[in-house]
Amino acid sequence: MEKAVWISPRILKIRKMKLITFVLIIFLWQKSYAQKDIIYKNDSTQIRCKILKVTATNYQYAYTDDALKVLKTSILKTLVDSVKQNFYDSNIVQHKIFATTVKPITANVVVAEPASKNWLFTVGIGVNLGNVLEFNNPSGGGDKKSLSGTVALDVGINYAKQNTRFSCTNELHYLFGLQKSGLTSAAHIQRISDELTTLHDLSIQTGKTKKWNFNLIAKSTLSFFTIYDGEYFKDINSLGKIQAFLSPYDVTISPGIKYQPDKYFRISISPYSFKLYGVQSNQISSKGLFITDLNSNGNYKKFLYKRLGAEVNFWYDRQVKQWLTMQYRLSFSSDYFEKFGKNGLMDGLFITKIKIVKAIYLTHRATVKSNLAVNFLKPYFNQNILLSYSKNF
Secondary structure (H helix, E strand, O other), rough: OOOOOOOHHHHHHHHHHHHHHHHHHHHHHHEEEEEEEEEEEOOOOEEEEEEEEEOEEEEEEEEOOOOOEEEEEEEEEHEEEEEEEEOOOOOOOOHHHOOOOOOOOOOOOOOOOOOOOEEEEEEEEEEEEEEEEEEEOOOOOOEEEEEEEEEEEEEEEEEEOOOOOOEEEEEEEEEEEEOOOOOOOOOOOEEEEEEEEEEEEEEEEOOOOOOEEEEEEEEEEEEOOOOOOOOOOOOOOOOOOEEOEEEOOOEEEEEEEEEEEOOEEEEEEHHHHHHEEOOOOOHHOOOOOOOOEEEOOOOOOOOEEEEEEEEEEEEEEEEEEOOEEEEEEEEEEEOOOOOOOOEEEEEEEEEEEEEEEEEEEEEEEEEEEOOOOOOOOOOEEEEEEEEEEEEEO
């Protein structure tokens, strides 16, 4: 018969406290991993947590430390092998932050960053149709019958990558308008406007603030449709073409320095710029409509290279609460190689869009052009109000 061992109550109490302490340590050690989701790292370690947000580059998650304090942090996707949501049946620690729902992510798959994440594509198409029909006007002047239509196309392809100094802006603006003065077959369709312009700005940021840039600007203007004498689309007068695709075309290159104090406003100063100007069609160039210089054979030249001097560009882009969009472009140039202080050109494009519903906008387009040496106070002004569709990609 075994002999009974007597243990004092004090020793039993000490052993009980040690057991409770051991269980508590194990429990707290488990709590340091927290919650229902799990992240498998590339170094074979694991993080028990609650995934709060998944971005293109990292996972943001919440967990608890040894003191049961709730903490938030993030981890780069490049350090993660895979993730599993709801891996554990229940939460160890109850906290409102752990109730946050996130978009489900596929197990064992790292979501790749889209290839076009640094590119922003913008497309806008506007249309304006008009009709005037008037008979027996009591004030006289005869009947009025006309149809008109205007189409505008605006395309933007912009590139900017975080933590890099290179960025570029590419824009295309096209305005085409026509009219028909009369409703009979004898009333011919005439062109109102046909101008395709592009703008390209390549920039390298300098300094810590990145407000200053070295940039290269290329602007082009060209016609698109074939037009005959009288602005007709058919050779009614049998006098031949006066305009066609790339006849004429105008390309201006301006290297310089750009200052961008905020994300809305940019100013670029080019101390030197040059122009490439030409006509592709032999039929049009032989008339001397756009280039009056003669070559050694006595024929009108088809191509000109010209130094322009200095150029200043102002750009302003802003969007106000998804309902108002402003895109303004204004440039001044001066040819100091020929007539210092006595010449200059102004060219402006101002696009304002007011949102009506979803992607439908009321768009106001205005162009301003002037030869400052001839008509400084009387610039050419043209405006169009269109119903347009605009979308970002």
